[in-house]
Amino acid sequence: MKIVGVYQDMFEASLAKGRLEEAGIEACVLNEYIGSVIPYAPPQERELKLGVADEDYEAAIAVLGFPAEEEKGKVCPFCGSEHVVYGLKGPSRWKKIGAAVLAALTMSPLGNVRCHYFCEDCKREF
Numbered sequence: 001m002k003i004v005g006v007y008q009d010m011f012e013a014s015l016a017k018g019r020l021e022e023a024g025i026e027a028c029v030l031n032e033y034i035g036s037v038i039p040y041a042p043p044q045e046r047e048l049k050l051g052v053a054d055e056d057y058e059a060a061i062a063v064l065g066f067p068a069e070e071e072k073g074k075v076c077p078f079c080g081s082e083h084v085v086y087g088l089k090g091p092s093r094w095k096k097i098g099a100a101v102l103a104a105l106t107m108s109p110l111g112n113v114r115c116h117y118f119c120e121d122c123k124r125e126f
């Protein structure tokens with residue numbers, strides 16, 4: 001198993017795991033329960049690590065990508081603005097968070113939670 005990401009909270013870890021599973025990559029969150037088992041553990045010991053099988057490592061990195069690079073040079077296809085962000089910003093942010101929370105509570109896959117590019121000028125997602 002190889003670690004493809006380290007997250008501070010379960011929400012972010014679940015999102016990343018959901019994206020991998022959408023791409024057909026089996027991933028598991030390590031330390032998933034440590035926060036509730038040891039609530040006063042130091043932060044570095046409560047980090048959530050996302051792991052995949054060795055052979056899926058390259059594919060997983062490709063799916064998760066590197067947000068800093070993804071954002072650079074990205075322009076809005078509707079208005080040409082460079083004020084484009086990647087992630088959960090935008091009009092449906094709370095809907096997605098709601099879906100993620102619901103999925104976490106019901107232990108169901110995060111199939112309908114996706115990240116998008118969002119234009120801060122014309123407020124459209126793509």
Ligand SMILES: [Zn+2]
Binds near residue numbers: 077079080121122
């Ligand atoms: Zn735009």
